[in-house]
Amino acid sequence: MPELLTIGVFARAARLSPKALRLYDDLGLLRPAQVDDDSGYRLYAPEQLDQARLIAWLRRLGMPLERIRQIGELPTPEQAAQIGAYWEQVLAETAERGRLATFLVDYLSGRGSAMGTLGIRYAARSETGPVRDSNEDTAYAGPRLMAVADGMRGPGGDRASAAAVDALKTLETATVAADDLLGSLAEAVRAAARSVGEIDGDTATTLTALYWSGSRLALVHIGDTRAYRLRDGELSLITVDHTYVRSLVEQGRLTEAEAAVHPQRSLLVKALTGTGDETPDLSLHEAAAGDRYLLCSDGLATTVPEPELRAVLAGPGDPRQILDDLFTRAYAAGAHDNVAAVVADVVPA
Structure with a gap:
């Protein structure tokens, strides 16, 4: 049997401090x-050195200790997937902080664009759908807020x-x-x-919302509800699904075609749970007259193909008529889930 190492010797070999090892034990x-x-x-x-070094490396990535503990309990291939998903999250949050910093620099230095005076026309709809017997989706649209x-x-x-x-x-x-849209949202x-x-029982929800002022939109997103923007005929998905399968696609381990039929394609890695661990995506966007926005649950996004979404959104009709077409x-197509959506058109005030 190999000789056991004292905490001092082990700490030096693992490049950790004895104090850290005592904490990790606790x-x-x-x-x-x-x-x-x-x-x-x-x-x-x-043989515990590999585990100790992994902990040290993950701490250098800034990973919280609780998440390190969870990863440590997984098989090696799943550890790799979870570390990749964590780093994608870090990169997204870093990019968002960069955009916010750029906005603040421009705003405070007077280089930011002038606030345009724009308005929105909107419609919201949420239905149980042809298969489910209850509706867990919520859709809302008002003069300044749209949410699904x-x-x-x-x-x-x-x-x-x-x-x-x-x-x-x-x-x-x-x-x-x-300039305070993002903080307020x-x-x-x-x-x-x-x-x-505060709701009894173990429950959670996704949430995607746009909050409006002048020509600026603040976007919050967590889960797999989606936000699309149609601008000059081009449809852009402006959210990223927080699902296990999407993380595999981002890592290059699945193709889009494989993801579409993966048995775990609806497995969320982030949602609003009320535990205090939520880290939603937050971003600022500049709106332009003629933009059309769609917020929707996966009951619509996974049923109507994106080219068809673009064709409908680019077609004639007001937001309510567009919703009628999308729901039809x-x-x-045999919607397997509840269907909820908001359509909003940006117009000159």
């Missing part, structure tokens, strides 16, 4: 192989999606400057998460 991240009954000294086996939420299937899902959207509705009457989402957490197509 947290259950890395237990010593043996604790001396008389002295209380921690002793480690040489998809509650977890089962007891409490409908209340979770409704609670999340209701918490955002306070923004409709709030006095918020265009982020605070409202924290309130939404608390509302979801979703049902004709």
Whole structure:
């Protein structure tokens, strides 16, 4: 049997401090192989060095200890997938902070674009669909706020999606400057998460919402509800699904075609749960007259192909007529889930 290493020797080999090793023991991240009954000294086996080095590397990535603990319990291939998903999240959040920093620099230095005076015409719709017997989706559209939420299937899902959207509705009457859109929306989402957490039982919801002022839109997104923008005839998906399968696509481990039929394509890696661990995507967008926005749940997005979405959104009709067309197509394609959507047109005020 290999000789056990003292905590000092093991710490030097793993490039960790003895203090860190004691903390990891207390947290259950890395237990010593043996604790001396008389002295209380921690002793480690040489084969534990790989685990210790992995923890050290993940800490250098800035990964929270609780997430490291969860990854440590997984088989090696799943560890790789989870680390990849975490890093994609870090890159997305870093890019968003970069965009916010650019906006702040431009705004404070007077280089930002002037606030245009624009308005929106909108319509919202949420239906049970032809297959489900209950509706966990919520859709809302108002003069300044558009939102779609998809509650977890089962007891409490409908209340979770409704609670999340209701918490955002306070923004409709709030006095918020265009340069504070993102902060106000982020605070409202924290309130939404608390509302979801107050619901009895284990439930959660996705949430995608746009908050409007002048010519600027603040976007919040968590889960697999989606936001699209049609501009000059080109349809762009402006959210990224927070699903396990999407993380595999981003890592190059699945093609789009494989993802579309993957048995775990609906498995979420992020949602509003009320636990305080939520990290939604937040971003700022500049609107232009003629833009058309679509927010929708997966009951629409996974049923109507994107080229067909683009054709409908680019066609004639007001937002309510566009919704009628989209829902008709979703049902004709055999929508397997609830269907919720908001369509909003940007127009000169």
